[in-house]
Amino acid sequence: xxxxxxxxxxxxxxxxxxxxxxxxxxxxxxxxxxxxxxxxxxxxxxxxxxxxxxxxxxxxxxxxxxxxxxxxxxxxxxxxxxxxxxxxxxxxxxxxxxxxxxxxxxxxxxxxxxxxxxxxxxxxxxxxxxxxxxxxxxxxxxxxxxxxxxxxxxxxxxxxxxxxxxxxxxxxxxxxxxxxxxxxxxxxxxxxxxxxxxxxxxxxxxxxxxxxxxxxxxxxxxxxxxxxxxxxxxxxxxxxxxxxxxxxxxxxxxxxxxxxxxxxxxxxxxxxxxxxxxxxxxxxxxxxxxxxxxxxxxxxxxxxxxxxxxxxxxxxxxxxxxxxxxxxxxxxxxxxxxxxxxxxxxxxxxxxxxxxxxxxxxxxxxxxxxxxxxxxxxxxxxxxxxxxxxxxxxxxxxxxxxxxxxxxxxxxxxxxxxxxxxxxxxxxxxx
Numbered sequence: 001x002x003x004x005x006x007x008x009x010x011x012x013x014x015x016x017x018x019x020x021x022x023x024x025x026x027x028x029x030x031x032x033x034x035x036x037x038x039x040x041x042x043x044x045x046x047x048x049x050x051x052x053x054x055x056x057x058x059x060x061x062x063x064x065x066x067x068x069x070x071x072x073x074x075x076x077x078x079x080x081x082x083x084x085x086x087x088x089x090x091x092x093x094x095x096x097x098x099x100x101x102x103x104x105x106x107x108x109x110x111x112x113x114x115x116x117x118x119x120x121x122x123x124x125x126x127x128x129x130x131x132x133x134x135x136x137x138x139x140x141x142x143x144x145x146x147x148x149x150x151x152x153x154x155x156x157x158x159x160x161x162x163x164x165x166x167x168x169x170x171x172x173x174x175x176x177x178x179x180x181x182x183x184x185x186x187x188x189x190x191x192x193x194x195x196x197x198x199x200x201x202x203x204x205x206x207x208x209x210x211x212x213x214x215x216x217x218x219x220x221x222x223x224x225x226x227x228x229x230x231x232x233x234x235x236x237x238x239x240x241x242x243x244x245x246x247x248x249x250x251x252x253x254x255x256x257x258x259x260x261x262x263x264x265x266x267x268x269x270x271x272x273x274x275x276x277x278x279x280x281x282x283x284x285x286x287x288x289x290x291x292x293x294x295x296x297x298x299x300x301x302x303x304x305x306x307x308x309x310x311x312x313x314x315x316x317x318x319x320x321x322x323x324x325x326x327x328x329x330x331x332x333x334x335x336x337x338x339x340x341x342x343x344x345x346x347x348x349x350x351x352x353x354x355x356x357x358x359x360x361x362x363x364x365x366x367x368x369x370x371x372x373x374x375x376x377x378x379x380x381x382x383x384x385x386x387x388x389x390x391x392x393x394x395x396x397x398x399x400x401x402x403x404x405x406x407x408x409x410x411x412x413x414x415x416x417x418x419x420x421x422x423x424x425x426x427x428x429x430x431x
Contacts, residue, residue: 046410257344
């Protein structure tokens with residue numbers, strides 16, 4: 001059994017112990033080291049305020065346990081997610097799962113709302129890169145039918161509700177989606193699904209990559225976060241037939257908060273150097289802090305509902321955050337989105353207009369007059385906006401912002417002197 005946590009780089013790290021000790025480890029955990037937080041995606045250690053000092057424990061959450069029977073001759077897969085704590089039981093400030101729990105608690109206290117949502121993941125299979133004529137085709141799916149069915153089976157075994165898996169537009173690109181969950185489980189299932197894709201791929205000698213972009217001239221891989229809101233009885237609160245864009249008042253303010261603070265949180269939701277090669281106009285990603293009505297170029301998209309469905313419109317209705325990718329830790333990315341949304345509610349922000357046009361055709365002055373900004377175009381610029389926004393920094397535990405920026409600057413330093421092609425290759429290899 002491996003006790004795991006998602007770290008600042010979006011990697012899943014952990015320690016193994018005998019399965020027979022599982023019940024004991026639920027109380028005592030496994031030992032953890034503070035400076036582990038500064039291990040970048042390239043396995044370099046960024047500047048750490050902790051040095052060699054300190055001790056922590058990673059306490060498993062039994063509700064997240066994953067047990068999967070693998071193929072003949074392969075060991076079964078057993079892992080569990082958990083929270084990093086001080087040895088006296090207090091949450092550690094840099095535990096990403098605890099950071100999300102605090103954000104969700106803030107939402108609950110401010111509004112009584114429970115968040116309901118799911119992540120969508122795009123990735124590419126390296127052995128299929130270069131093949132053309134397969135976008136969204138039955139043939140493209142059939143070529144990897146065994147892989148796709150094995151991923152769906154693994155998701156079910158892990159307690160995750162599968163939604164779809166498909167051959168996507170890009171060369172060798174697939175997308176996997178899952179059913180919605182409440183609260184911290186939204187991010188738990190995202191993290192576990194990524195690991196299951198990798199697990200199944202390894203068993204088949206496949207090599208997937210979740211990198212935001214392999215080639216600046218090619219198609220990127222995004223992460224889309226679908227969100228809606230529930231009351232204590234489980235009733236949907238996002239939809240209002242009389243509301244602007246059919247958004248309820250509270251949902252509209254939540255979205256407005258995301259858009260107001262997006263340029264400062266994108267360093268968390270799209271936190272790699274190559275993220276900003278993807279976040280450009282006309283890539284079906286996001287380049288401006290806009291709400292779009294069924295617009296896949298918008299940072300936040302109002303998703304369609306079907307009048308033919310047996311599910312009520314209010315239960316179908318949701319919005320989608322599109323300015324993210326798989327280099328982000330899902331717990332941390334969702335925490336930033338939630339904090340921004342709650343800030344919008346607390347500030348009583350107006351429901352934004354929904355764009356249905358190409359904002360890249362507008363000049364800076366026109367954009368500013370309409371309340372839009374071009375999102376940062378590099379990780380350095382994104383980190384600067386994160387550091388400069390005292391409101392955003394204040395959402396996180398003391399010292400978190402400084403440590404996060406140091407982590408990301410360590411990642412940037414590792415890439416110094418490399419060409420764009422070499423940087424793309426480096427991220428492709430580690431995600």
